[in-house]
Amino acid sequence: MFGRLVYESFRRQKRRKLLAGVAITLGVGVATAMIAVATDIGDKISRELRTYGANLIVTPQEDSLDLQIDGVDLKPPSDGAYLDEADLPKIKGMFWRNNIVGFAPMLPLNVHLGNNLDAKNVTLLGTYFSKRLTFGKQNFSTGVRITHPWWKVQGAWPDDNSSDVLLGESLATKLGRTAGDEIEIAGQAHRVTGILSTGGAEDNQIVAPLALAQQILGRPGAVRRVYVSALTKPEDAFARRDPQTLRGPEYDRWYCSPYAASIAFQLQEAIPHSHAEQIRQIAQNEGTVLSRIKGLMLLVTLAALFASALAVSAAMATAIFERRGEVGLMKALGAGSISIASLFFAEALLLALIGGVVGFAGGALLARQIGRSIFDSQITIEPVLFPVILAIAVIVTFAGSAMAIRRAVKFDPVYALRGEA
Amino acid sequence: MSRNSDLVNRRASKPHTSMFLRMLMRAAVLRRGRAASALLAMVVAAAVATAMLNLYVDVQAKLRKEFRNYGANIVVVAKNGETLPSDTLDKVESALAGRGLAVPFGYVVARTSDGQSVVVAGTNLDQVRKLDSWWSVTAWPSASQDALVGTRAVAVVSPQGKPFDLNFQGRSMHLIPSGNLRTGASEDSRIYLSLQDFESWTRVQPSTIEIAASGSSEEVGNLIQRLSRAVPAADVRPIRQIMEGEAHVLGKTRATLAAAAVLIIATAALCVLSTLIGWVFDRRRDFAIMKALGASEGLIGGFFAAEAAALGAVGALVGFGIGVGVAAWIGRVNFHAPVVPRFNVLPLVLVGSIAVALISAVLPIFLLRRVQPAMILRGE
Numbered sequence: 001m002f003g004r005l006v007y008e009s010f011r012r013q014k015r016r017k018l019l020a021g022v023a024i025t026l027g028v029g030v031a032t033a034m035i036a037v038a039t040d041i042g043d044k045i046s047r048e049l050r051t052y053g054a055n056l057i058v059t060p061q062e063d064s065l066d067l068q069i070d071g072v073d074l075k076p077p078s079d080g081a082y083l084d085e086a087d088l089p090k091i092k093g094m095f096w097r098n099n100i101v102g103f104a105p106m107l108p109l110n111v112h113l114g115n116n117l118d119a120k121n122v123t124l125l126g127t128y129f130s131k132r133l134t135f136g137k138q139n140f141s142t143g144v145r146i147t148h149p150w151w152k153v154q155g156a157w158p159d160d161n162s163s164d165v166l167l168g169e170s171l172a173t174k175l176g177r178t179a180g181d182e183i184e185i186a187g188q189a190h191r192v193t194g195i196l197s198t199g200g201a202e203d204n205q206i207v208a209p210l211a212l213a214q215q216i217l218g219r220p221g222a223v224r225r226v227y228v229s230a231l232t233k234p235e236d237a238f239a240r241r242d243p244q245t246l247r248g249p250e251y252d253r254w255y256c257s258p259y260a261a262s263i264a265f266q267l268q269e270a271i272p273h274s275h276a277e278q279i280r281q282i283a284q285n286e287g288t289v290l291s292r293i294k295g296l297m298l299l300v301t302l303a304a305l306f307a308s309a310l311a312v313s314a315a316m317a318t319a320i321f322e323r324r325g326e327v328g329l330m331k332a333l334g335a336g337s338i339s340i341a342s343l344f345f346a347e348a349l350l351l352a353l354i355g356g357v358v359g360f361a362g363g364a365l366l367a368r369q370i371g372r373s374i375f376d377s378q379i380t381i382e383p384v385l386f387p388v389i390l391a392i393a394v395i396v397t398f399a400g401s402a403m404a405i406r407r408a409v410k411f412d413p414v415y416a417l418r419g420e421a
Numbered sequence: 422m423s424r425n426s427d428l429v430n431r432r433a434s435k436p437h438t439s440m441f442l443r444m445l446m447r448a449a450v451l452r453r454g455r456a457a458s459a460l461l462a463m464v465v466a467a468a469v470a471t472a473m474l475n476l477y478v479d480v481q482a483k484l485r486k487e488f489r490n491y492g493a494n495i496v497v498v499a500k501n502g503e504t505l506p507s508d509t510l511d512k513v514e515s516a517l518a519g520r521g522l523a524v525p526f527g528y529v530v531a532r533t534s535d536g537q538s539v540v541v542a543g544t545n546l547d548q549v550r551k552l553d554s555w556w557s558v559t560a561w562p563s564a565s566q567d568a569l570v571g572t573r574a575v576a577v578v579s580p581q582g583k584p585f586d587l588n589f590q591g592r593s594m595h596l597i598p599s600g601n602l603r604t605g606a607s608e609d610s611r612i613y614l615s616l617q618d619f620e621s622w623t624r625v626q627p628s629t630i631e632i633a634a635s636g637s638s639e640e641v642g643n644l645i646q647r648l649s650r651a652v653p654a655a656d657v658r659p660i661r662q663i664m665e666g667e668a669h670v671l672g673k674t675r676a677t678l679a680a681a682a683v684l685i686i687a688t689a690a691l692c693v694l695s696t697l698i699g700w701v702f703d704r705r706r707d708f709a710i711m712k713a714l715g716a717s718e719g720l721i722g723g724f725f726a727a728e729a730a731a732l733g734a735v736g737a738l739v740g741f742g743i744g745v746g747v748a749a750w751i752g753r754v755n756f757h758a759p760v761v762p763r764f765n766v767l768p769l770v771l772v773g774s775i776a777v778a779l780i781s782a783v784l785p786i787f788l789l790r791r792v793q794p795a796m797i798l799r800g801e
Contacts, residue, residue, distance in 0.1 A: 016699075019695045019698075019699060022691075022695065023691075023692055023695055026688050026691055026692070027688065027692075030684050030685060030688045033684060034681060034684070034685075037677065037680075037681070041677065044673070045670065045673065045674065048669060048670050048673050049666070049670055051665060051666045051669045051670070052491070052662060052663070052666035053662055053666070056605075057605060057606070063573075065537070065538070065539055065540075065573060065574060065577055065610040066540075066573070066607050066609075066610035067530060067538055067539075067540055067610070068540065068607040068610070069528040069530075069540060070498055070528075070628075070629060074530060074538075148662075149665070150661040150662050150665040150666070197661075198661060198662075199658055199659055199660055199661030199662070199664075200660070200661070200662070277605040277609075278605050279604075279605040279606055280555040280556070280557060280603070280604045280605045280606075281491060281492060281553070281555050281604065281605075281606065282491075283605070284555040285488075285490045285491050285555060288487060288490060289484070289487050289488065289490075289670065292483075292484065292487050292755060292756060293484070293670075293674050295754070295755040296476075296480065296674075296678070296751070296755050296756075297677065297678075297681070299751045299754060299755060300473070300476070300678065300681050300685075300751070301681075303469060303472060303473075303685070303747065303751075304469075304681065304684070304685045304688075307465060307466075307469045307685060307688065307689055308688055310461075310462075310465045311462070311465070311688060311689065311692035314458060314461065314462045314465075314692065314696050315692065315695060315696065317458060318458065318695075318696055318699045318700075319699075321455070321458075322699065322703060366684070370677070370680050374673060374676045374677055374680065375673065
């Protein structure tokens with residue numbers, strides 16, 4: 001009998017059930033999409049923040065002081081120590097290798113341009129543009145196109161294995177060269193594939209493949225410093241502790257957290273005779289920006305949950321309020337308050353489950369769409385979210401119905417049957 | 422005759438409008454429960470819409486403030502390694518008009534007592550502290566001759582933290598290390614002095630001014646043009662790394678927030694629609710009685726529309742107040758600065774609310790139009 005009452009109620013009142021069901025579905029859908037986006041936004045923004053460039057730098061351990069003013073290196077190339085290029089692919093063998101977005105080695109040196117008549121001293125910077133490397137079974141490409149995304153080239157990027165070069169914007173204007181021209185560096189002619197614009201010191205420099213710079217310097221395999229762009233976790237009090245004072249499980253926890261400091265520590269382990277340090281301008285600010293955006297999305301999600309809960313409650317209250325006549329009839333036929341209430345709750349449960357499942361599926365699709373159109377990547381939805389969402393849907397639907405059911409049950413059947421609301 | 426027609430006219434017009442208002446009022450008072458739930462839905466929707474729109478408009482300004490922690494976004498550099506004319510800083514400050522921070526830097530390469538080269542920088546240390554908030558400094562210099570020593574320069578100039586001497590073009594300077602500086606960049610190899618100490622010792626003027634300008638990218642672009650006109654002796658360049666990163670992250674955040682706003686507002690509007698349609702359907706008896714008493718369809722439609730419009734307007738106004746409060750709370754919690762109420766959002770919310778209310782009132786009426794009043798009154 002009970003089952004039949006519920007069944008008939010759904011069969012005969014399609015419009016009302018549809019309205020309540022649509023409200024629940026919409027509420028659950030928006031809640032799912034918002035929760036999925038809010039839980040994943042940290043990851044996504046963290047990746048977007050990599051457009052600020054490298055957040056870690058690796059230098060030789062026994063290095064002499066930098067003599068850099070406005071990005072121009074005044075240090076004689078004979079001075080100081082070098083890292084070995086052959087060690088670099090080991091970065092991809094670290095514990096946090098999947099958090100390394102890319103790295104770019106740098107080798108600056110001073111070169112003479114042209115013939116002896118108007119010889120000119122400029123800085124030539126050797127680096128990777130988008131070099132294909134292998135470590136173990138992994139193939140990957142890395143270079144300044146990943147670590148320095150604000151570098152813009154008019155023309156084409158040179159190949160990493162060629163002896164072509166890029167010419168800085170200001171230098172190109174001074175020399176009167178454009179893309180496609182040739183330039184004589186240290187007595188040899190090289191093709192200029194493009195004009196580089198960075199808004200920094202590189203605008204006055206020549207940027208060449210690393211191998212070419214090493215060849216001009218006469219030091220194969222030499223690298224002055226390596227910029228590393230890594231996905232990191234915002235620094236907290238634990239991250240600032242000195243790894244040497246940590247013991248046992250604490251050390252493991254520190255080592256296995258992707259803090260900038262622990263990734264720097266692992267870089268130092270991976271590359272012999274190196275010193276790795278976070279670039280504080282980038283690494284420190286990342287955390288604050290990230291936490292602000294995450295906090296914002298969390299609060300917006302709370303607001304969305306609150307609004308959809310109220311909407312679902314309102315829809316349920318309306319649906320039950322409309323059925324006072326029915327309640328009156330049941331009461332007049334001798335039904336007790338408990339059986340009436342359980343009928344309504346059973347209906348609400350059914351609606352919540354159907355609306356919850358459909359809403360979750362819709363919300364998941366919506367979240368994917370948002371991820372694809374804004375971040376060009378998938379938003380992953382945790383499977384654990386499904387029972388949570390369903391539970392929330394049932395609780396909210398019950399809470400929204402409870403008041404209306406109480407009032408409907410208390411209503412005098414005589415008035416209800418006469419249609420006097 | 423004329424008196425009579427006058428009376429007819431009065432009866433036709435005056436009591437008519439008062440009756441109309443009376444019906445509106447009584448409908449709201451008598452069916453308090455239903456009217457209240459419809460109003461509640463309206464208020465919640467308007468509040469959510471207001472909060473989201475307010476946040477969307479204001480979040481850019483809030484986040485830009487956070488992004489200024491990345492430091493300078495414009496740099497003014499003297500051409501060909503010379504120094505800037507002495508009035509440059511004043512010109513830059515006047516072009517900036519208080520919407521940012523400009524800090525001068527002068528650099529020389531000095532020699533330590535054992536002949537090693539080290540870069541010495543002179544600057545306004547109080548301003549640097551604000552501009553480059555990521556600098557990790559053990560103690561900022563306070564007195565004259567105090568120096569801030571980069572963490573890599575420490576080993577060269579004063580490994581035990583003792584006072585040291587530096588030499589530049591035959592003039593020597595006695596310095597006391599006050600604290601260590603760690604940034605992970607070229608600053609680590611430098612020694613920072615106050616600008617007074619630096620200028621009196623080296624007689625070198627600043628060669629660089631770093632500027633953290635606030636505002637949108639167009640405003641910063643305009644500022645760069647104004648600066649290049651004001652200081653023709655120098656190169657004025659945007660720091661692309663900072664500006665592009667900021668624009669990129671800001672764009673993504675705003676897009677996400679916009680998607681969230683659209684979703685939330687659409688849900689709220691649809692729920693208002695369903696609640697109100699239910700409410701109007703519920704009153705089909707009123708509709709039938711009015712029709713049976715001879716009211717024209719236009720009058721009935723107008724009555725329900727007026728009711729819905731009033732509901733929408735009241736809901737929008739109350740909701741706007743609540744929504745501004747919610748946005749301010751979110752701003753206080755997340756950005757430690759309240760979101761300023763944007764009153765230009767109000768007409769948008771008002772029009773939107775009334776439009777949704779009107780649609781949900783007119784739709785059921787349109788559906789009920791063909792039904793005979795007798796059918797409704799019989800309860801079918």
